[in-house]
Amino acid sequence: MITVSNLEVRVGARQLLAPASFRVGAGDKVGLVGRNGAGKTTLTKILAGEGLPASGSVSSSGEIGYLPQDPRTGDLDVLARDRILSARGLDEVVRRLRSAEKSMASADEKTRAKGMRRYERAEADLHAAGGYAAESEAARIAANLGLPDRVLGQPLSTLSGGQRRRVELARILFAQAETLLLDEPTNHLDADSIVWLRDFLKAYSGGVIMISHDVNLLEETVTRVFHLDANRAEIDIYNVGWKAYLSQRETDERRRKRERANAEKKASQLVDQANKMRAKATKATAAQQMLKRAEKLMASLEDERASDRVAKIAFPTPAPCGKTPLMARELSKSYGSLEIFTDVDLAIDRGSRVVVLGLNGAGKTTLLRVLSGIEKSDTGEVIDGHGLKLGYYAQEHETLDVNRTVLENMKSAAPDLNETQARSVLGSFLFTGDDADKPARVLSGGEKTRLALATLVVSAANVLLLDEPTNNLDPASRAEVLNAIRSYAGAIVLVTHDEGAVEALEPERVLLLPDGVEDLWTNDYADLVSLA
Template sequence: MILLQANRIAKQFEGHDVLLDANLIVQDGERVALVGANGAGKSTFLRIIIGEETPDSGAVSLAKGASLGYVSQFLDTAPDTTVYGFMEQAFTQIFEMERELRRLEREMATPSVYEDEARFAAVSSTYDRLVQTFEEAGGYAVEARIRRVLAGLRFPQEMHTQPVASLSGGQKTRLSLARLLAGAPSLLVLDEPTNYLDVETLGWLEDELKTYPGAVLVVSHDRYFLDQVASVVYELEDGKTTRYPGNYTDYVEASAERLAMETARFEAQQKEIARIEQFVQKNIVRASTTKRAQSRRKWLARMERLDAPKTTNARLALSFQCARPSGKDVLQVHDVVVGYPDKPLAGPINLQVARGQRVAIVGPNGIGKTTLLRTLLGRHAALVGSIRWGSHVQIGYYDQEQADLDEEKTVLSQIWDAFPRLDQTTVRTALGRFLFRGSDVEKPVAGLSGGERSRLALCRLMLQQANVLLFDEPTNHLDLPAKEVLEDALQDYDGTILFVSHDRYFIDAIATDVLVIEPQGCRLYLGNYTDYQWKRKQEEAEAARLESAGLDSPATGTDGRNASGADRADRADRADSGANEAGGTIRVDGAHPTAAGPDINARTSAPVRSADVRKLRDKVAKLESEIAESEARKESLEKALLDAGMAQDFVRAAQLQEALEQVMESYTALMEDWETAAAQLEELEQRM
């Protein structure tokens, strides 16, 4: 069943096309992801889908009786509305049914109704029908649903009576999501849900969405999240959408295959055009072949030319270098407690970092991860403990809020003032690598988008050439291509990295260690996020086993680190030992058989026989007939391939592409045979 359908949506802003032909279908039970670069129009498309924007053309339709819910950033509630009371607002109809059931129960218990058999039967019948409706709506499970969702999204019991007005912006957004999940609309629309959830809560949300009773439409740059949740991916590019079945990894693979297929078709057509143009140029002046050449020229004029595939959008050119290496021992943290005098957040924290380590810092929101980074930098005082940096350490810091950017400056002056020894050409070149080109460098910092501010901050960080990099949520405002560029740059970086991130895909790509911050301290795990999750599950299983046996759980520290690392090394060894061996290629050389014809060169002095001329004319005519059939077959396959592409049936498209390549091979061979036979015929006719 189709829950939502957006057909041929187009939208312009100030004469600029944002959406040209955007289409999207959400089936009941599907988990649909909408992806695309920053500025591609995803947010505009979502606003049109939920009814906040009106398209210039096209239409959005929601199935009859279906409900659509989305997370609002702004909660309009009464001052005394509590967290739990806000959740109850999602079940107004159920609570009205419950009140009606209580009223009917009281009515049936009154003597006047109880003693009136007919009236009692009518009231009890109404009551039975309402009970059934109440049960089908999950009325008896409402309280359990509310408490389960609140717990999953980090609203503990003590917060249930807290006024909504007292919550932070991020907490209000989470509460809005909690109410939607509990209310279970037919279609749940989520716009960047990973931006306001910590790693542990994201894991809970992924599990929740996998079993969600309705459908989900999500915009997210979190590739790990999309891999876990999505069953369909729509790519929005140049105002148009393309549908791919599967999760994000499936989409990346299918997109690459589609690009390769389109590139092969384009290159094959260009090769064919060049060959026919050469034939026309060579034969148009010959009286005996001019008609054939004119026919080919007309065919070229009618040909539907394929556009060159767009290989990629403009990408960042990011590279981190160290002006000089640091000492081997980079950082020592001893018994540090972070937070505020009236509110300690976490500690004691003990950590040793060596040159080349890449430590991911994770933990629940509000635990003090950013505070820890700022404490390491000396921008925030530790409550207790000591921090010691090693020799020759030069620190570069990326602030997720970009508070160090001067709102009064332009993009150019922001970088040039930070590096006054650089000439303007060097500064402009560096900014160009971060997609600030032409007049973009004169934009005021105050007017930049979140993604632009992130790129500007990364440009400044790159030019610092620090040997230790501290990142606070570096991927928050970056689109998927930019994240991949940042990952590649950090993987090639020779220095040391400490970073806070809830992007698990990013952590998997970068981290050599994961530092888990807890109120009572920290725990360090060797490996990336996947390794940490594997080790944590081992610890939970062991703790459950010991608890069932009535024993205490063992303390974990460096033990957790070593076990995780050993397992990771073991798996790497197994992967290396199982690598495929490259096979040799057998090459066979030999002549390609071609259609036989009279050997003109061997018999130049022999008289021309009319039988030979007639035989060649028949052969040329037959080849021309076969060429016409091949051209018709080729045109038919190209049309079918275009239709399959429009329908996004990539399995059918791959089959058609294979058939088209076979026809093209046959067509090329026929044209070569025809050119040979036509030349031989022309030679004989001139000698007659």
């Protein structure tokens, strides 16, 4: 259970949440919604104990399981399986069992006997912590999130960013915490895993507070909705499910508009009548009373609610280039003994549209990193064509320097921009005033997405490498990105789970990983997008 009392949230001088109080108990499934930048991620960090409020308090009973947008996986040399088991302290027990098993296989009798004793103690501790059933449960959760035994036996350092995030989600779900705080839990999940997660959360006996732009997930799971209004810095609490919330919110908005219109009309009539009566000395007192009634009537109304602003996104006019600005020949990549992809050949012609498909872990993100020059392939080469100007959108926002400000990141992406021009572009991406001077590390996932997209807009790139560009975006911002993809005149290589993004791209070709098979796009491939 989480109890919040008079909690105020600020970032610098900006108030994200005026003092608010609420409680989330066992069985509550809360959808925390609001536009990008409203403060949802900041609030969730405070609820998890990883941030401090400006005022007020947060108290909780029982353990909290927190999945941030950018999960920290700790030691990357740890096996994925052990990272999940660590949620219940089982990782250390399992390591002791493995060590004892090695000793038991020794040719030395004393070493074998010592190993047997250590094994018995470790096995007793394992049973006390839930035994082999707990190990099986962890493996089952992982498998349903697209992490088979093969992946669980690998060090975290060999996994893709999406796989590491799914390891963290599996760890949180395995922990059996009393309250779950989940920030965009469906990122990097395929369609089957999302369906499984819905059922898991519906059946979960503890409380859940979830930030998500997955409408189907919200419809299926939430029993309460907390809407964080960025314009008013207030939380509107609806103790109903998702569909009822949408209906109630629309009804409330119509009622507010109707009440305001009626009050304004009545106040106007009172003012008009008072102005007429003031001309006569005998009616001056009555006129003054009418004016006070009009003021009181208008003061009783809440401020008119402003509509949420949306970033205006349009990708750049591409710089001139040759017929084939980017080529790759015989690319392969491995991490240790794990082969990611082999013999990938690719030719990106001017204005071409290519979508990269493959199961999670097939190397889609790695391929874009190789094409962008951030990572080196083991074999083959990437060839820059005449006039190539590359723009890379990384799903983990690695292209942003988190130690620099929003403005500094922008000027680094386009050195020719002066400060006024840079601030103007940032303003169209909803970074206004002091927002431009914030360090990138304090931005939410949605804000980082907007900043990364803003750096692309000023890049004059003629080839865009886009890795999950619609993750973390509210519906209005997602629609802007889809329109930008649709209208961009340059070449795009796209990695996405978003079927709408592929529709907007209208791809000519598809590259299938890990085998590197290239084919002309047909609608037969559309069913693979959400599975990729």
